[in-house]
Amino acid sequence: MNRTEKAEVISSLKSRADGASIAIVTDFKGLTVEDMTDLRRQLREAGVDYQVVKNTLARIALEGGTHEVLKDGIKENCAVAFGYDDPVAAAKVLSEYGKKNKKFQIRFGSLEGKFMDENAMKELSKLPSKPELLAKLLGTMNAVPTNFVCLFANLERKFLYALTAIKEQKEAA
Structure with a gap:
C-alpha cells in the first residue's frame, strides 16, 4: 500500500x-x-x-x-x-x-x-432501540387524551343513567 x-x-x-x-x-x-x-x-x-x-x-x-x-x-x-x-x-x-x-x-x-x-x-x-423508545413515548402521550375522553364519557353515561332512573321512577308513580 x-x-x-x-x-x-x-x-x-x-x-x-x-x-x-x-x-x-x-x-x-x-x-x-x-x-x-x-x-x-x-x-x-x-x-x-x-x-x-x-x-x-x-x-x-x-x-x-x-x-x-x-x-x-x-x-x-x-x-x-x-x-x-x-x-x-x-x-x-x-x-x-x-x-x-x-x-x-x-x-x-x-x-x-x-x-x-x-x-x-x-x-x-x-x-430498547430508538424505534421502540419512540413507540413507548407515543403510547404514553396517546394515553393521556384517551383517558381524558373516557373519563368524560363515563360522566355523561352516569348522568344519563340517573335521568333514566328518575324517568322510570316517575312513570311507575
Missing part, C-alpha cells in the same frame, strides 16, 4: 468516525470469511459500517476526532463498527453475534466520545 492509498484510507476512516455516534472495536481472530460476510450483512441491515483496519492507520484517523479515546486500545487484529443513527442497534447486532459465535468478541467502544468497556457495551445492547 503506497502513501496515497494510505491517505485515502485514513480520510475515509476519519470521515466515518466523525459522522458516527458510536464506534465499537471488535476482535475477529478465528472467524471465517463466511462468518465475516454474515456479520457484515447483519450490520449493513442495521445501518452500521464495519471495517477491518490497520492499527496505525486507525490510530492516525481517530486522532483529534470524536472517538479519539479508542486510539490507544487499538492493537492486534481488530475491526471497527460505526453506527450513525441508533447507537443501540450497532451494540445489539454485535452482542447477538458474539453470543452465537464464541470466536467473536467486542473489545471496547466510544459513545459520543465517552469510552465504554466490553461490559458497558453489553449493557448498552440491552436497552
